[in-house]
Amino acid sequence: MKIDPTIFKTYDIRGVYPDEINEEAAYKIGQAFATYIAGDVVVGRDMRNSSDSLFAKLADGVNSVGYKVYDLGLCTTPMLNFAVADKGFSGGMMITASHNPPEFNGIKLIGEKAIQFMKDGGILEIKELVLADNFNLVDSKKKIEKYNILPDYINHLLKFFSKIKIGKIIIDCGNGVGAVSAKPVFEKLGIDIIWLYPEPDGDYPNHPANPAEEKNLADIIAKVKLSNADLGIAFDGDADRAFFIDENGDAVNVGFLLAAIATEELKKHSGERVYYDLRFSKGVEKAITAAGGIPVKTRVGNPFYKKELINNGGLIGAEMSGHFMYQENYCLD
Known part of the structure; x- marks a missing residue:
């Protein structure tokens, strides 16, 4: 099967599954990325229905060129980025299509110091390697190691909090992965939280996890007003950005x-x-x-x-x- 060259975007690799991005593409991208960084790769994924199968083939691709995969499992993009930056990995890959509709999936490529690959800084090189399909394969056993970054990530975040004087907060995860890290952090802070749609669900049964679109804030705005909450926080699908709602139910200008x-x-x-x-x-x-x-x-x-x-x-x-x-x-x- 020929790899669709249009999946290589400005800031990530992304397309409709399985017509544009699929397991074969993931396998080749795994090979290309590991070859390019010449090192082991830490990999995370979101809750999309195709993320597990894409991970399996991407990991096979990394292994096929002689490198190891550290598997973070279900996580947020900031957790993956933290793993690269804090643990000194040569690079990481996050399987996610962020805020896009459920039929999409994608891969964010993260280099040293957690600098994200862009079209003019890594993505074009990965594209060329994928399309050339000329990799040095090795005979080795599958090397995938589970890697739990969450405890270290939580402790890292808690360093930035002092006593927080606030009443009730509404948090809308939009059925993305935001609750994976947000729930344990807020539990340790002892803040009164009302959660909206914290369960990861690749079908987005309530609303798209894209808080940049005003219509997707309707539920959290209503809940803030109904609950007399002090603050609302709405995460996007992979939880690398959020929008805030004030005590009056108004979205705060970024x-x-x-x-x-x-x-x-x-x-x-x-x-x-x-x-x-x-x-x-x-x-x-x-x-x-x-x-x-x-x-x-x-x-x-x-x-x-x-x-x-x-x-x-x-x-x-x-x-x-x-x-x-x-x-x-x-x-x-």
């Missing part, structure tokens, strides 16, 4: 949220760079400057923010889609 967070954080880190989406209003730039930060207007595409933070330093970066990246969190969401 640019406004960045300005508020930066204003508070710059009290401790004056003079640091803050990367902001070029689509944000001028008020965001003014707020960062007034708080003693250096505003850096950044192009659309969340991998660019992470790359800037890693390579050029800074405090925080945020994109209109709901991605927030922090220097102290390995420049990750």
